Amino acid sequence: MIAETIALTRREVKKWMKNPFLLFMMFIQPVVWLGLFGKALNLTSLVSVPPDLLAQLPPQFRDQVPVLLNRMISETFGGTADYFTYMAAGMLSVIVLFTAMFSGMSIVWDRRFGFLNKLLVAPIPRGSIVLAKVGSSVIRGMFQVLLVFSIAFAFGLQVGDAFGILDLFGMLTALFLLSLGLSSMFLAIAIRIKSHETVVAVANLLNLPLMFASNALFPIKQMPEWLQTVARVSPISYASDAVRAFILHSSAGLDAAKVATDFQFLIGFALIFSLAGILVARTGLRKG
Amino acid sequence: MHVIEAYDLTKRFGNLVAVDHVSFTVEESEIFGFLGPNGAGKTTTINMLTTLLNPTEGSAKVGGFDVEKQDGKVRETVGLVPQDITVDDDLTGMENMMLQAKLYHVPTKVAKERIAEALALVGLTDAANRRVETYSGGMRKRLELAEGLIHHPKVLFLDEPTLGLDVQTRVVIWEYIKKLRDEQKITMFLTTHYMEEADILCDRIAIIDQGKIVALDTPQNLKDGLGGDIIELEFNRKMDDQTETLKSLPQVKDVKKIGDIYRIKVLKGEKALPKMMEDMLKMNLRIGRVSLVKPTLDQVYLEYTGRSLRETQGETEDVWRRMRTLRRVRE
Numbered sequence: 262m263i264a265e266t267i268a269l270t271r272r273e274v275k276k277w278m279k280n281p282f283l284l285f286m287m288f289i290q291p292v293v294w295l296g297l298f299g300k301a302l303n304l305t306s307l308v309s310v311p312p313d314l315l316a317q318l319p320p321q322f323r324d325q326v327p328v329l330l331n332r333m334i335s336e337t338f339g340g341t342a343d344y345f346t347y348m349a350a351g352m353l354s355v356i357v358l359f360t361a362m363f364s365g366m367s368i369v370w371d372r373r374f375g376f377l378n379k380l381l382v383a384p385i386p387r388g389s390i391v392l393a394k395v396g397s398s399v400i401r402g403m404f405q406v407l408l409v410f411s412i413a414f415a416f417g418l419q420v421g422d423a424f425g426i427l428d429l430f431g432m433l434t435a436l437f438l439l440s441l442g443l444s445s446m447f448l449a450i451a452i453r454i455k456s457h458e459t460v461v462a463v464a465n466l467l468n469l470p471l472m473f474a475s476n477a478l479f480p481i482k483q484m485p486e487w488l489q490t491v492a493r494v495s496p497i498s499y500a501s502d503a504v505r506a507f508i509l510h511s512s513a514g515l516d517a518a519k520v521a522t523d524f525q526f527l528i529g530f531a532l533i534f535s536l537a538g539i540l541v542a543r544t545g546l547r548k549g
Numbered sequence: 550m551h552v553i554e555a556y557d558l559t560k561r562f563g564n565l566v567a568v569d570h571v572s573f574t575v576e577e578s579e580i581f582g583f584l585g586p587n588g589a590g591k592t593t594t595i596n597m598l599t600t601l602l603n604p605t606e607g608s609a610k611v612g613g614f615d616v617e618k619q620d621g622k623v624r625e626t627v628g629l630v631p632q633d634i635t636v637d638d639d640l641t642g643m644e645n646m647m648l649q650a651k652l653y654h655v656p657t658k659v660a661k662e663r664i665a666e667a668l669a670l671v672g673l674t675d676a677a678n679r680r681v682e683t684y685s686g687g688m689r690k691r692l693e694l695a696e697g698l699i700h701h702p703k704v705l706f707l708d709e710p711t712l713g714l715d716v717q718t719r720v721v722i723w724e725y726i727k728k729l730r731d732e733q734k735i736t737m738f739l740t741t742h743y744m745e746e747a748d749i750l751c752d753r754i755a756i757i758d759q760g761k762i763v764a765l766d767t768p769q770n771l772k773d774g775l776g777g778d779i780i781e782l783e784f785n786r787k788m789d790d791q792t793e794t795l796k797s798l799p800q801v802k803d804v805k806k807i808g809d810i811y812r813i814k815v816l817k818g819e820k821a822l823p824k825m826m827e828d829m830l831k832m833n834l835r836i837g838r839v840s841l842v843k844p845t846l847d848q849v850y851l852e853y854t855g856r857s858l859r860e861t862q863g864e865t866e867d868v869w870r871r872m873r874t875l876r877r878v879r880e
Contacts, residue, residue, distance in 0.1 A: 264651065264706060265651065265652060268651035268652065269652075270647075271648075272644075272648055273642065275639070275644065276637070278637045278638060279640075279680075374633060374634075375633030375635040376635045376637065377627070378596075378601055378629075378631055378633075378635070380598065380652065381600075381601055381650040382601060382629045383624060383653060384621055384624035384625045384651055384652075384653065384654070385679075470794045530685065548600070548601060548602055548603045
């Protein structure tokens with residue numbers, strides 16, 4: 262079981278490592294996202310007080326205004342230094358979502374091109390086929406996360422003054438749990454789908470709502486009531502929350518209570534969804 | 550002991566009966582062929598025998614193991630060279646082979662020897678470290694064949710092994726298949742819709758049409774079974790059915806009308822034809838076109854199914870798959 266899973270996972274990893282175009286896209290995509298969303302929508306600079314208004318204020322308040330504004334914005338964005346940092350942290354979860362979706366669904370391609378039949382004829386446990394798909398998807402997700410994080414750092418992501426290697430590890434753990442659950446879920450969805458068109462349609466249908474109905478790109482507070490309810494149960498919200506907490510780790514301390522809640526939810530999500538997903542996927546490989 | 554035994558093997562997809570109560574046995578180191586048009590149920594039969602599909606009815610044993618109840622054992626016994634090209638374009642030939650070896654639990658050391666051996670057999674030793682993307686269609690198909698050999702299967706299933714390949718490559722692959730049987734005593738079950746291929750390769754052939762076996766014998770016996778030569782003739786103008794008139798001629802053994810063409814079975818066609826033409830002229834039947842056909846599998850197929858293999862149409866899914874395979878082969 263383990264040997265076969267490793268062999269199949271290596272195949273998947275080799276497939277994209279050897280594809281220079283894919284690697285380039287993996288690099289360029291987060292740059293575009295971070296540049297467009299993070300920098301163009303820099304909300305901190307959107308809100309400013311007109312100079313004539315500022316001039317009317319008593320001198321002792323004048324200097325206080327920008328500080329106040331920054332505090333207000335920082336408060337809205339969960340304590341991050343600017344919108345870019347807020348958004349870059351959420352972007353990590355979104356990247357995990359995208360990677361999980363597309364690599365989980367690569368089973369459709371394998372089915373279409375007959376590769377899946379080759380695996381099904383081989384004397385290997387069905388579970389190893391499923392595990393290798395989920396495993397390689399998680400590996401790819403983590404790789405992308407490190408890539409995006411490095412790029413965001415270069416673009417000016419501001420971490421708390423006590424941010425260290427343990428926080429990085431904590432971040433990765435949260436994203437790993439998210440990736441595990443999402444990859445299994447998408448694999449289960451895709452396992453019986455036979456055509457490329459269907460799988461792309463399903464991916465598009467799920468991808469935007471999952472991304473926006475969470476606190477990954479915008480705080481939940483501004484959302485309408487019903488959307489808040491959805492966003493509160495979205496695993497992407499919890500992962501983004503945990504990631505932000507670790508990024509903001511300052512000398513004042515880590516928001517341990519928040520991180521604990523996030524992890525409880527993420528562990529539950531990963532466990533339930535990966536077990537259910539893997540079981541459904543295994544059943545999906547049954548003979549007709 | 551029979552290597553493959555099938556009893557009333559049946560597969561239904563909804564209302565469609567893809568394979569309809571098919572029974573046959575295959576002996577050790579025999580090359581057994583399933584000949585039929587697209588959508589006749591050839592691939593479905595292979596899928597049942599290789600445990601990819603469960604039969605709706607009936608049963609089958611491969612290497613003495615039941616395909617439903619002992620599917621794990623069957624998988625260890627068989628190799629499958631599928632109709633689709635399933636080798637991974639992004640990996641090299643060697644990496645594809647190593648992956649296959651891992652899937653069949655061949656220890657790395659043994660695998661290396663066998664890969665070298667199999668690649669040499671199919672003539673891909675020099676291309677082993679190139680990415681499959683750079684291979685021609687024929688090379689991919691040969692790599693596919695080599696993959697099927699890596700675990701020394703007792704039975705090798707070949708689904709349309711030469712589909713879409715050019716004539717030279719087909720001949721090369723036929724030679725490999727024969728060599729394998731002769732040197733390694735592997736039992737082969739192959740499907741094809743090329744008459745020539747079935748004729749050259751197979752020890753015995755089952756002709757399958759709409760899910761049923763309509764004839765099963767050696768190619769020679771099937772041809773002999775036609776009981777003589779075939780004269781195909783067409784009159785020079787549209788006229789009423791002349792089957793009965795033709796049957797009344799003394800040389801004629803049997804007549805079948807397909808469209809406007811009459812297929813007339815006679816003994817010693819070369820001698821019979823001139824006399825028949827004289828007789829027909831006397832009856833004021835003018836011939837527009839005539840040909841004398843010596844028995845071939847083509848004729849056998851026509852005889853049993855009433856249709857020419859070339860004009861039969863498969864179901865859409867099958868045609869689609871075939872087109873994709875052809876496209877990939879030709880790339």
